[in-house]
Amino acid sequence: MKRVSILGATGSIGQNTIDLIRRAPEDFEVVALTGGRNIARLAADAVALGADVAVTAYDDLLPDLRAALAGSEVEAAAGSAALIEAAGRPAHWVMSAIVGAAGLAPGLAALEQGATLALANKESLVTAGPLMIRTARENHARILPVDSEHSAIFQAMVGEESAAVSRVIITASGGAFRDWPLADLERATVAEASSHPNWAMGQRITIDSASMFNKALEMIEAREFFGFTPDQIEVLIHPESVVHALVGFCDGGLMAHVGPPDMRHAIGYALHWPQRQALPVEALDLAAIGTLNFRAPDIARYPALRLAREVMEMRGLSGAVFNAAKERALDHFIAGRIGFSDMNVVVEEVLTRLTRDPEEMNATLTLDCVSRMDHLARQSADQVVTERNS
Ligand code: NAD
Numbered sequence: 411m412k413r414v415s416i417l418g419a420t421g422s423i424g425q426n427t428i429d430l431i432r433r434a435p436e437d438f439e440v441v442a443l444t445g446g447r448n449i450a451r452l453a454a455d456a457v458a459l460g461a462d463v464a465v466t467a468y469d470d471l472l473p474d475l476r477a478a479l480a481g482s483e484v485e486a487a488a489g490s491a492a493l494i495e496a497a498g499r500p501a502h503w504v505m506s507a508i509v510g511a512a513g514l515a516p517g518l519a520a521l522e523q524g525a526t527l528a529l530a531n532k533e534s535l536v537t538a539g540p541l542m543i544r545t546a547r548e549n550h551a552r553i554l555p556v557d558s559e560h561s562a563i564f565q566a567m568v569g570e571e572s573a574a575v576s577r578v579i580i581t582a583s584g585g586a587f588r589d590w591p592l593a594d595l596e597r598a599t600v601a602e603a604s605s606h607p608n609w610a611m612g613q614r615i616t617i618d619s620a621s622m623f624n625k626a627l628e629m630i631e632a633r634e635f636f637g638f639t640p641d642q643i644e645v646l647i648h649p650e651s652v653v654h655a656l657v658g659f660c661d662g663g664l665m666a667h668v669g670p671p672d673m674r675h676a677i678g679y680a681l682h683w684p685q686r687q688a689l690p691v692e693a694l695d696l697a698a699i700g701t702l703n704f705r706a707p708d709i710a711r712y713p714a715l716r717l718a719r720e721v722m723e724m725r726g727l728s729g730a731v732f733n734a735a736k737e738r739a740l741d742h743f744i745a746g747r748i749g750f751s752d753m754n755v756v757v758e759e760v761l762t763r764l765t766r767d768p769e770e771m772n773a774t775l776t777l778d779c780v781s782r783m784d785h786l787a788r789q790s791a792d793q794v795v796t797e798r799n800s
């Protein structure tokens with residue numbers, strides 16, 4: 411019996427994880443489920459799975475959660491301290507699927523209690539990669555990638571020496587606007603940016619796919635998780651989204667991971683690792699797909715990829731600056747205060763303003779200093795937006 415917790419249980423990754431767990435209820439005991447404002451979903455899943463505790467991130471929703479759980483044995487809790495406490499409850503396996511930098515502290519709490527952390531929350535590695543890796547090592551915990559590209563790399567490297575790897579290629583669908591003329595991007599609306607051609611995901615990562623900020627985060631994630639150097643990490647646009655990543659070896663061979671765009675593959679791989687188990691994932695019909703296309707991304711179209719390279723070189727606190735600026739720029743875009751292309755400008759400007767001091771950038775990462783830098787970068791992004799709009 412595996413004891414599992416799901417952080418961000420009400421989201422897209424969380425719901426896919428619950429789907430897998432529900433198919434084999436006798437194999438799992440659910441410790442904690444956490445969510446945000448969707449109290450009905452959180453409570454229904456917590457009751458159905460017999461969780462010990464359900465936590466909403468928002469204090470003001472505690473009465474609603476209590477009411478929704480009335481008559482069940484599930485404990486109700488709310489707020490960020492409760493979230494961290496629940497994440498730190500003994501469990502073998504914890505899914506980290508909160509969106510954004512808010513996933514960092516709960517993920518660290520899970521690692522501190524020695525869990526295997528299935529990491530969908532790429533922001534944890536982008537903002538605090540060395541801290542995550544160190545915390546895992548010190549607590550004999552383990553991080554398994556869930557992002558499809560990183561799961562693909564991880565799988566392609568099974569049994570290989572990392573010294574034999576010469577490069578990795580991460581694929582990108584190109585998102586909602588891959589075929590739009592560059593000049594039209596400026597006028598792209600939130601609704602247009604929120605529809606993905608191949609993957610069904612949360613709204614924020616879907617918009618990040620259209621701007622390629624998602625791929626930028628994934629480049630940094632690959633650097634931090636696997637220790638590749640920036641020049642070993644390449645990105646290719648691959649509109650069919652069936653080759654998730656390729657690993658290149660020193661003998662010239664490339665190992666590709668191929669599968670349908672269904673996150674239950676990567677989640678299931680992390681859930682059953684080191685075994686493989688049958689998953690409810692469609693078998694690919696390659697003959698029906700016929701042709702697979704690959705092309706180099708146009709850097710003028712996707713400034714996020716260039717900025718990611720700068721951050722991969724700088725490391726330290728620059729990842730926290732980059733991610734927080736991106737999160738705020740996205741908030742401002744969703745709220746209609748800036749245009750789609752302005753997100754690039756805001757993030758670049760915040761990076762310029764806050765990463766001037768190399769010594770400060772290279773401080774040993776702690777949760778405190780990462781949180782402080784995250785806060786500063788959000789303020790700076792707000793400032794840049796105010797200046798642009800005045
Ligand atoms: P989502 O928006 O569908 O769900 C996010 C979850 O986090 C929800 O449960 C929400 O209640 C919770 N949440 C939101 N803000 C929070 C806060 N401030 N504090 C605590 N909880 C909060 O997002 P998603 O698409 O499931 O993505 C989750 C994570 O997985 C992201 O880091 C994303 O980049 C990553 N990821 C997602 C996919 C995908 O297919 N959806 C693929 C790869 C990686």
Ligand code: MG
Binds near residue numbers: 557558559
């Ligand atoms: Mg991905």
